[in-house]
Amino acid sequence: MKSLIKFCFLLAVLLPVQLTAQTEYFRLICPLNEATLVLPSKKAIKYAEPDLTIVLTSNQDTVVKAVYIGRITNVEFDEDSKNGVVLYSRINNKDYYCWYTGINRLAVHRNEAIKAGQPIGYISPGGKIELLMYEFETPVDATKYLDCRGMMNWKAASSD
Numbered sequence: 001m002k003s004l005i006k007f008c009f010l011l012a013v014l015l016p017v018q019l020t021a022q023t024e025y026f027r028l029i030c031p032l033n034e035a036t037l038v039l040p041s042k043k044a045i046k047y048a049e050p051d052l053t054i055v056l057t058s059n060q061d062t063v064v065k066a067v068y069i070g071r072i073t074n075v076e077f078d079e080d081s082k083n084g085v086v087l088y089s090r091i092n093n094k095d096y097y098c099w100y101t102g103i104n105r106l107a108v109h110r111n112e113a114i115k116a117g118q119p120i121g122y123i124s125p126g127g128k129i130e131l132l133m134y135e136f137e138t139p140v141d142a143t144k145y146l147d148c149r150g151m152m153n154w155k156a157a158s159s160d
C-alpha cells in the first residue's frame with residue numbers, strides 16, 4: 001500500500017513537471033515596426049495542411065528585421081526582383097529556420113551572424129513580405145511566437 005501511495009505521489013508531482021518541460025516557449029521580435037497582417041484570400045485553394053505563411057504589409061516602415069539571433073544560411077533572388085533570406089537559429093536545443101521573401105534590397109550576406117532586431121533587408125512602404133518558420137523541416141505557426149504587440153495592425157487587411 002505504501003508503494004502505491006509513493007507511486008501516486010511521484011506521479012502527481014513529476015507528471016506536471018514533465019508536461020510543462022515539453023512546452024516550447026520563446027519570443028520572436030516583429031520583423032517590421034509598423035505592419036498589417038494580410039489574411040489569405042477567401043478564394044484561395046484550401047489544402048489538407050494549413051498554409052502557415054505570414055504575410056505582412058509595411059505601413060510606413062521599410063526595414064525588415066531578424067526575428068531572433070542566428071546565422072544567415074541562404075540568400076536568394078527570385079524572378080520578381082525580390083530577395084529571400086533564410087535565418088537559422090538554435091532555440092531550446094532545436095533547429096529553427098525563418099524564411100523571409102519579398103525583400104527589395106538585402107542588408108546581409110550568406111553565413112553572416114545576426115542579432116535579433118538587426119536589419120536583414122529593406123522593402124518599399126506598402127510592400128509585402130512573407131515569413132515562414134520551420135522546426136528543422138516541419139512548418140511551424142510563427143504567430144504563436146511573434147511578439148508584435150503595439151507594432152502590428154491585427155485587424156488584418158484582406159488580400160482580395
